Amino acid sequence: MEKHHINALKEIVGEENVLTSAEDLYCYSYDATPGHSHMPDAVVSPANTMETSQILKLANDNCIPVYTRGSGTNLSAGCVPTKGGIVLLMTRLNKILEVDLENLVAVAEPGVIVADLNKEIATLGLIYPPDPGTVATATLGGTVAENAGGLRGLKYGVSKHYIMGLEVVLANGDIMNTGGKNVKDVSGYDMTKLFTGSEGTLCVITKIITKLVPAPEAKKAMMAIFKDLDNAGKAVSAIIAAKIIPATLEIMDNATIRTVEDYAKVGLPLDAQAVLLIEVDGNPIVVEKEAEKVMEALKANHADFVQIAKDDAERDKLWAARRAALPALAKLRPTTYVEDATVPRNKVPDFLRAVSSIAKANNVTIGTFGHAGDGNMHPTIVCDIRQPEEMKRVYKAMDEMFSAAIELGGTLSGEHGIGLGKLPWMEQQHGPVTMNAMKSIKRALDPNLILNPGKLVGEC
Amino acid sequence: MTDKITAKDINEQDKTLLADLQDALANCMKCGNCMEVCPVYKEVGKEAAVARGKLSLMEGVLKGAIPLSAAFDTAMSKCVSCKACTAKCPCGVPADELILRGRQAAVKARGLHPIKKKVFALLKNRQLFDFSLRMAGIFGPLNFKKLPGKMASLARFPMPGMDYKRVTAPFASTPLRNQYPEVIKVDKPKMRVGFFTGCTINYMYTDVGQSVLNVLKENNIEVTMPSLQHCCGTPVYMSGDVDSAKILAKHNIEVFDEYNFDYIVSACGSCTEAFRIEFPHLFHDEPRMKEMTERLAKKTYEISEFLIDVVKIDKSKLGPVNTTVTLHDPCHMARGIKVTKQPREVLKSIPGLKFVEMKQPDRCCGSGGSFSLGNYELSRKINDKKIADIASTNADLVATSCGTCRMHLMDGLHQNKLDKNALHVIQLLDQSYQAGHKK
Numbered sequence: 001m002e003k004h005h006i007n008a009l010k011e012i013v014g015e016e017n018v019l020t021s022a023e024d025l026y027c028y029s030y031d032a033t034p035g036h037s038h039m040p041d042a043v044v045s046p047a048n049t050m051e052t053s054q055i056l057k058l059a060n061d062n063c064i065p066v067y068t069r070g071s072g073t074n075l076s077a078g079c080v081p082t083k084g085g086i087v088l089l090m091t092r093l094n095k096i097l098e099v100d101l102e103n104l105v106a107v108a109e110p111g112v113i114v115a116d117l118n119k120e121i122a123t124l125g126l127i128y129p130p131d132p133g134t135v136a137t138a139t140l141g142g143t144v145a146e147n148a149g150g151l152r153g154l155k156y157g158v159s160k161h162y163i164m165g166l167e168v169v170l171a172n173g174d175i176m177n178t179g180g181k182n183v184k185d186v187s188g189y190d191m192t193k194l195f196t197g198s199e200g201t202l203c204v205i206t207k208i209i210t211k212l213v214p215a216p217e218a219k220k221a222m223m224a225i226f227k228d229l230d231n232a233g234k235a236v237s238a239i240i241a242a243k244i245i246p247a248t249l250e251i252m253d254n255a256t257i258r259t260v261e262d263y264a265k266v267g268l269p270l271d272a273q274a275v276l277l278i279e280v281d282g283n284p285i286v287v288e289k290e291a292e293k294v295m296e297a298l299k300a301n302h303a304d305f306v307q308i309a310k311d312d313a314e315r316d317k318l319w320a321a322r323r324a325a326l327p328a329l330a331k332l333r334p335t336t337y338v339e340d341a342t343v344p345r346n347k348v349p350d351f352l353r354a355v356s357s358i359a360k361a362n363n364v365t366i367g368t369f370g371h372a373g374d375g376n377m378h379p380t381i382v383c384d385i386r387q388p389e390e391m392k393r394v395y396k397a398m399d400e401m402f403s404a405a406i407e408l409g410g411t412l413s414g415e416h417g418i419g420l421g422k423l424p425w426m427e428q429q430h431g432p433v434t435m436n437a438m439k440s441i442k443r444a445l446d447p448n449l450i451l452n453p454g455k456l457v458g459e460c
Numbered sequence: 461m462t463d464k465i466t467a468k469d470i471n472e473q474d475k476t477l478l479a480d481l482q483d484a485l486a487n488c489m490k491c492g493n494c495m496e497v498c499p500v501y502k503e504v505g506k507e508a509a510v511a512r513g514k515l516s517l518m519e520g521v522l523k524g525a526i527p528l529s530a531a532f533d534t535a536m537s538k539c540v541s542c543k544a545c546t547a548k549c550p551c552g553v554p555a556d557e558l559i560l561r562g563r564q565a566a567v568k569a570r571g572l573h574p575i576k577k578k579v580f581a582l583l584k585n586r587q588l589f590d591f592s593l594r595m596a597g598i599f600g601p602l603n604f605k606k607l608p609g610k611m612a613s614l615a616r617f618p619m620p621g622m623d624y625k626r627v628t629a630p631f632a633s634t635p636l637r638n639q640y641p642e643v644i645k646v647d648k649p650k651m652r653v654g655f656f657t658g659c660t661i662n663y664m665y666t667d668v669g670q671s672v673l674n675v676l677k678e679n680n681i682e683v684t685m686p687s688l689q690h691c692c693g694t695p696v697y698m699s700g701d702v703d704s705a706k707i708l709a710k711h712n713i714e715v716f717d718e719y720n721f722d723y724i725v726s727a728c729g730s731c732t733e734a735f736r737i738e739f740p741h742l743f744h745d746e747p748r749m750k751e752m753t754e755r756l757a758k759k760t761y762e763i764s765e766f767l768i769d770v771v772k773i774d775k776s777k778l779g780p781v782n783t784t785v786t787l788h789d790p791c792h793m794a795r796g797i798k799v800t801k802q803p804r805e806v807l808k809s810i811p812g813l814k815f816v817e818m819k820q821p822d823r824c825c826g827s828g829g830s831f832s833l834g835n836y837e838l839s840r841k842i843n844d845k846k847i848a849d850i851a852s853t854n855a856d857l858v859a860t861s862c863g864t865c866r867m868h869l870m871d872g873l874h875q876n877k878l879d880k881n882a883l884h885v886i887q888l889l890d891q892s893y894q895a896g897h898k899k
Binding site: 019021022023024026027028029030031032033034045071072073091092115134136137326327330331334335336384385386 | 483486487489490491492493495496505506507508513516517520525526527529531532535550551552
């Protein structure tokens with residue numbers, strides 16, 4: 001980027017909103033994904049849609065890459081500025097513009113922290129369900145762009161199920177609106193869904209219309225320990241077959257159980273092959289009945305130990321093990337990859353077995369936990385990125401792991417997105433025709449290829 | 461002083477320092493959870509303001525990707541050392557300590573800021589320091605006017621290095637330790653304690669020191685205030701000047717070890733933390749000093765903690781204090797020495813006192829010890845959030861357990877035009893004992 005471009009950017013957003021010092025640029029060279037770091041030429045933070053549009057027009061006219069960024073908590077290297085250029089920091093657009101109770105809709109800017117939106121609507125008895133692990137820091141815009149999910153995904157889905165409309169700025173600076181407050185809307189291509197999860201490659205989101213849902217009145221948590229992995233898998237199927245959709249249905253594998261136990265001493269047996277944590281929510285009467293049925297399903301499938309939380313304190317205790325999973329694994333070694341491979345839920349035991357044998361074969365430490373109910377697994381690889389020999393084995397294990405997920409009819413990502421991290425397997429999952437179609441869309445909307453170039457669909 | 465110092469330069473200076481830093485830094489997985497709790501990041505909104513950014517800057521310097529520049533120094537200084545990031549970190553990265561190490565590296569490579577250099581030189585000379593602050597107490601009223609009914613004063617004339625509107629505590633005309641004999645005797649004492657006054661209590665908030673002495677006397681405890689005690693060194697340590705911090709620490713350790721007290725008490729979270737955590741840390745590789753510091757660390761208590769856990773005060777002697785109080789937890793109390801229950805128990809045991817909790821009692825008040833001197837505007841913004849939290853409780857006053865927090869809260873209450881007072885927890889307990897005598 002040239003000096004006059006920087007000056008032009010300063011004219012658009014004001015001097016103090018363009019960062020160019022080496023120290024500041026270094027701080028925007030990464031996100032939460034290990035192993036990816038590249039310096040941008042400038043970090044620019046606009047105050048509104050108009051400024052965003054002017055920045056994009058300037059970038060497009062001069063073929064300067066633009067990497068949109070919120071809090072930078074993503075796990076796919078999605079906002080690493082791999083080709084330099086502009087990091088477009090959207091955190092100043094942080095207002096909740098409207099909470100429309102008659103339509104149960106909120107309108108917010110992309111820089112709003114997801115937890116802050118939930119705090120705002122909690123007093124009205126409403127929730128915005130997507131709740132990624134970083135919900136307290138991640139921006140709404142980032143979670144929409146990455147199509148983030150969370151623990152409640154089984155019952156409530158991921159971001160795309162709650163986005164009703166968007167205001168976006170296209171690569172050339174044009175401002176475009178999609179969708180709206182209509183519950184039923186089948187007019188034209190579904191651009192809202194196309195942009196949700198487009199990972200900054202098709203547009204920059206400047207306004208978001210979200211669906212809100214009534215907060216569940218009651219919750220009930222249960223835990224079951226299995227010494228046989230297949231029984232755990234059968235229990236999951238039995239719960240769903242009993243027509244119960246829990247809000248959460250979590251699983252931890254043996255490697256994770258051992259690590260958690262070593263770290264948090266929550267009382268899990270070390271020889272357990274799986275721990276299931278289930279939570280049902282909704283109307284208090286229904287919740288009681290559903291909890292009973294879940295307990296029956298667990299016992300019928302030979303759970304070695306079951307427990308139901310009587311009150312909030314007990315609920316917290318049951319959750320302690322699951323909450324400790326990532327911290328316990330992350331503390332083992334310096335580098336932590338939280339992967340996101342997802343399989344159909346009846347294939348969860350097969351996938352866990354595959355991961356554990358891949359880990360053994362490559363001499364790599366992998367603990368798997370995740371959302372058994374929706375098949376979204378988080379094989380978590382701990383290693384030391386500074387050890388080249390070890391990293392060779394790690395990358396090989398990753399390769400085998402994603403291939404295994406795809407072979408089981410799964411997908412590369414249930415909620416983290418593709419970015420750069422999972423690009424190598426995209427063609428394997430989607431095939432050349434689909435990849436070509438995706439690239440055509442990219443080229444149509446961003447002919448100069450300035451928006452997050454090289455990510456999600458790769459080089460075009 | 462050159463502006464650009466490379467990783468190679470520091471590597472040559474101190475290889476071991478860097479090697480163990482590299483491992484600690486590698487443990488940060490850049491998840492960004494620290495963004496949720498960092499009071500500085502919430503105001504500044506830039507990566508360099510939050511722990512994740514600061515740690516990666518350090519990595520950048522070590523890799524040789526960026527120079528150890530003045531901007532690096534500035535980034536490291538923008539931290540209130542509230543430890544919230546460390547408490548939040550899922551990987552257990554001690555970010556607060558690492559940022560101090562970053563400051564230390566900057567000091568080593570670039571030298572200390574010239575103003576700090578002068579202040580620390582003064583601080584290292586105990587007699588000169590004492591003389592200067594006593595002079596400030598005597599001549600202070602010429603330049604400061606007192607705010608009615610409170611331990612707070614406003615400058616009459618602009619002062620260098622200080623915001624004109626800023627409310628501070630007045631320097632005492634007679635420091636605490638000059639108001640009393642070294643040993644304050646009681647009949648048949650049940651124990652002998654050494655009182656580490658800290659600079660703020662000795663030279664400014666003598667009212668807190670008086671309350672500590674009154675309360676200990678009520679509990680039949682003999683108190684000694686060693687006359688040779690000196691600043692605990694926390695401000696110096698926090699600035700990255702470890703060599704000076706060690707000089708101050710060693711002095712205090714040797715002074716207090718002479719007396720063979722049953723316990724050492726302090727009425728400040730940071731001073732207690734210095735004795736309990738920092739001193740042993742500073743001398744971990746010097747066997748004689750290590751043994752001595754560990755011995756002292758074991759018997760050091762913060763005053764509320766001491767009264768509740770060790771003395772187990774007789775609550776029947778307490779009289780009514782009819783007021784509504786909320787409590788601010790100083791960072792070094794909440795996350796440093798992890799003492800939060802005891803000050804609450806002290807307040808709740810006072811008859812007539814209504815205790816109301818604010819929403820985020822352990823969120824930093826923005827003072828950060830000397831942080832607010834160099835970053836007043838930023839520290840005010842952080843403080844305004846604290847004051848709004850206090851205001852929403854409708855309490856008559858806010859209690860806390862740290863002098864610099866009290867001063868910053870007082871300033872915030874004044875700037876936000878709230879007619880409330882800020883007191884040390886122990887002052888309310890003192891009032892309660894006095895009311896008990898009148899029963």
